[in-house]
Amino acid sequence: MTTITDPFIWIALAVLLALAEIIVPGGVVFFLGASSAIVAISLWLGFVTTWVNALSLFFISSLVLIVSFRAVVSRFAEGDSHMANTEEILDEIDEIVEVLDTIGPGESVGTITFRGTTWRALGDGREIIEGSRARIVSRENTTYIVDPVA
Structure with a gap:
């Protein structure tokens, strides 16, 4: 039995990928681990016997799992999508600055x-x-618009 058709190698890969999901969040690595488990079970039951079939099953099952279940799982494990102030200029208006060149x-x-x-x-x-x-009034790209401070 070659390494690529050994079900224990595929199970070890599945466990390793599932653990890697802790470090690399996003769900994709978990689904690759699930695909490895599917290949391991298929090899153990004798549904898959060659390395070509094992790799084909891995790629196809990975694609199917990622495309079909990632959106479903993402709903239950949502990340923080809070957006902070994206208009930095609001924090800069009315600030007093020193004029270096006239x-x-x-x-x-x-x-x-x-x-x-x-x-x-x-x-x-x-x-x-x-x-x-001077007082900052606005900004256009990288140029500030200022008024003199009386």
Whole structure:
């Protein structure tokens, strides 16, 4: 009896894959383990005798189990799908920042420092001089829109 047609090897693989599900969650590895158990039982009962049939049964049963039962099992073992604030800009509006390079006049881009990082900044058309403070109004991609602080 070759290794690939030994039912004890398939049972050991099934147990190993079932234990691996603890480390790699998602259900797929568990179904691969269940497919290994199906192959082991089929080999032990004599339904499968060749390595080609054993591998074919493993691949087909894996595919069938994953496609048909993953959605069913996922309903009972749901993960946390809570979404936190995805609009970071809401946390940034009205923050006071320091102007590093003069912003404006007009649409002349300057730089600000915000949370320890240097960012590009645009004003409302007025000149905001280097060293002064500004308030964040909005953000467009990686450029902050700021107003001078009076």
